[in-house]
Amino acid sequence: MGVTPAPLALPRGGQLSFSRVRVMGVLNVTPDSFSDGGRFFDVDSAVARGHALVAAGADILDIGGESTRPGSAPVPAEEQIRRTVPVIARLAAETAAPISIDTTSAVVARAALAAGAHIVNDISAFRFDEAMIPLLAETGAPSIAMHTLAAPSVMQDDPRYGDVVADVVAHLRERVARCVAAGVARSQIVLDPGIGFGKTVAHNLALLAGLPELAALGHAVLVGTSRKSFLGQLTGRPVDAREMATAGSVAASIVLGAHIVRVHDVDGLRDAIIVADAIAHGERT
Numbered sequence: 001m002g003v004t005p006a007p008l009a010l011p012r013g014g015q016l017s018f019s020r021v022r023v024m025g026v027l028n029v030t031p032d033s034f035s036d037g038g039r040f041f042d043v044d045s046a047v048a049r050g051h052a053l054v055a056a057g058a059d060i061l062d063i064g065g066e067s068t069r070p071g072s073a074p075v076p077a078e079e080q081i082r083r084t085v086p087v088i089a090r091l092a093a094e095t096a097a098p099i100s101i102d103t104t105s106a107v108v109a110r111a112a113l114a115a116g117a118h119i120v121n122d123i124s125a126f127r128f129d130e131a132m133i134p135l136l137a138e139t140g141a142p143s144i145a146m147h148t149l150a151a152p153s154v155m156q157d158d159p160r161y162g163d164v165v166a167d168v169v170a171h172l173r174e175r176v177a178r179c180v181a182a183g184v185a186r187s188q189i190v191l192d193p194g195i196g197f198g199k200t201v202a203h204n205l206a207l208l209a210g211l212p213e214l215a216a217l218g219h220a221v222l223v224g225t226s227r228k229s230f231l232g233q234l235t236g237r238p239v240d241a242r243e244m245a246t247a248g249s250v251a252a253s254i255v256l257g258a259h260i261v262r263v264h265d266v267d268g269l270r271d272a273i274i275v276a277d278a279i280a281h282g283e284r285t
């Protein structure tokens, strides 16, 4: 099953180890996100949702102010900051869970880190904003480098690859090399194949089956399948009825090498995650 990756060193002390599979709970502070858009759009409901996710067992809270659903347009940095920073500040003060900021903007990431966030989650693997890698080098913050073929506005327009697994692995290797050359510690970078980001159903399935190839790079691997449309295409279910499909994909991801799973329904998926982790790694305490 491979070697357990080194823990992530968190800003202001503390670390996130991979002694068990880590659960990232999704908290989109957006009016239009793909599966929970509009539900947690004011500060109080977003903070309450964050507390509920932590109570359910979330190890990381992933807070985003920009929807990345297929076809979505970018949200200006000031608006992302307006949406996320008050929520991050409150949750950083009120919970112990590490917080990631889901953004491709270095200005937003900097503001989020200053407000108390710990991890930068960038769906472009630091390609959309050239200030992102220098920010990671300067702050030392851990980060998630996710593969996307293109910007969300166009990523689902006939995506093509040579060999999707080899292409995604090569791309993420190249992104890591750039980070390391700029002074970012390799062990602070989590890799993510970017399920649903410029991928057909077949591409997503190949990437999940190919997770051992990504995990072989030695980084922690994050997988986000929760409620995504390929699950709907496989099962015929609408977005609000994909929890069992999500559970199947999350369990498979864990067995195939994921160290972090990004999910909306932390409480509902708890048991599936525990069982899959135990099958993959033995019983853990």
Ligand code: PMM
Pocket: 026, 028, 033, 034, 035, 036, 067, 068, 069, 102, 121, 122, 123, 144, 146, 192, 194, 195, 222, 223, 224, 225, 262
């Ligand atoms: N998926 C979404 C947003 N951010 N970040 C990472 N690292 N990996 C993902 O798979 C991912 C992400 C889209 O899902 P949402 O709209 O339900 O948040």
